[in-house]
Amino acid sequence: MDDIRAALARYDIPQVPPQTDELRRQVGHAWLTYQHAHYGQLVRVVPGLLDAARGARSAEVLVQAYRITSSLLVKLGEADLAWLAADRAMSAAGDDPFLAATAAISVAQALRASNRDRLALAATLSAANRILPSLPGPGDQEICGTVGDQIARKPLDHGGDGRGGSAGERAVGGTLLLQAALAAAGCGDALRAHELTDRAAGVASNLRGYDDTHRTSFGPIAVDLARVLSAAQRGDSDEALQRHVTVVRREAFRRLPAEYRGAYLVDVARAYLQVGDLRGAARALVDADSVAPAEVRCRPLVRTVIAEIARANPAPAGVARLATLVGLTR
Numbered sequence: 001m002d003d004i005r006a007a008l009a010r011y012d013i014p015q016v017p018p019q020t021d022e023l024r025r026q027v028g029h030a031w032l033t034y035q036h037a038h039y040g041q042l043v044r045v046v047p048g049l050l051d052a053a054r055g056a057r058s059a060e061v062l063v064q065a066y067r068i069t070s071s072l073l074v075k076l077g078e079a080d081l082a083w084l085a086a087d088r089a090m091s092a093a094g095d096d097p098f099l100a101a102t103a104a105i106s107v108a109q110a111l112r113a114s115n116r117d118r119l120a121l122a123a124t125l126s127a128a129n130r131i132l133p134s135l136p137g138p139g140d141q142e143i144c145g146t147v148g149d150q151i152a153r154k155p156l157d158h159g160g161d162g163r164g165g166s167a168g169e170r171a172v173g174g175t176l177l178l179q180a181a182l183a184a185a186g187c188g189d190a191l192r193a194h195e196l197t198d199r200a201a202g203v204a205s206n207l208r209g210y211d212d213t214h215r216t217s218f219g220p221i222a223v224d225l226a227r228v229l230s231a232a233q234r235g236d237s238d239e240a241l242q243r244h245v246t247v248v249r250r251e252a253f254r255r256l257p258a259e260y261r262g263a264y265l266v267d268v269a270r271a272y273l274q275v276g277d278l279r280g281a282a283r284a285l286v287d288a289d290s291v292a293p294a295e296v297r298c299r300p301l302v303r304t305v306i307a308e309i310a311r312a313n314p315a316p317a318g319v320a321r322l323a324t325l326v327g328l329t330r
Contacts, residue, residue, distance in 0.1 A: 262292025
């Protein structure tokens, strides 16, 4: 972590620019490392990647490097530092609306991890509005009961199906809609969350087989998982868990990256806790650990969940082992 902080604090540009093709390969490898949830390995890679990317003559490479850094920092419980990295990605994107949209995904994730859902909603809708048709933009009606950073609340145009732009642009736009939906749920705006998720579903239904170079994993299954998490976020854990039981049985779920599945299962464990189902929470955590061990063992947020479950007497099967692995018991 100290090395990552130091890399973010350096502003000098290497005198000898790196080979762009080689740097793209390194960025691609870093994304794969992240998607396989090898966070310990990625922590060691990111400082050098950031140093090299600053010297690149490619805004896309620099945006990607900062996005990877931001995503990793969210996992490690450094939400404010993740926001800094995401903001750097947004600055590197410049006037390119698509690069800015990809950076906005990281901005939203960092803001939501900081419990700044209102700001995340503003950022995602503004970015999605630039690459998807018929979206509301900044306007004159407040959301989350706050006067500043206002977002229009006019109805979504459900006639638009999100076919504008390339498949990659639509995938990024759909991901922004899902981030916006989760942010709206975090604000307590269930209607808005439902509208945004439905719009994302429309985008996903017309997306078939695209090159996911920006690692969104967007598609119908991502929409279904977001419906589960949105329900949990707004406190409707019963609906969330009913949907969860169905969605995890699908082949599409098993094809998602390990990081995506592990993070989802951690969120489901938290939903089980909300309804007092410690055994369900334990099963979800054990499943997450089997899919992506670092998702359970490296995230400070998960330690809190494990500690709460482990208080039960006796502790549900598997949780005592996890508590020992993360250093909660000896």
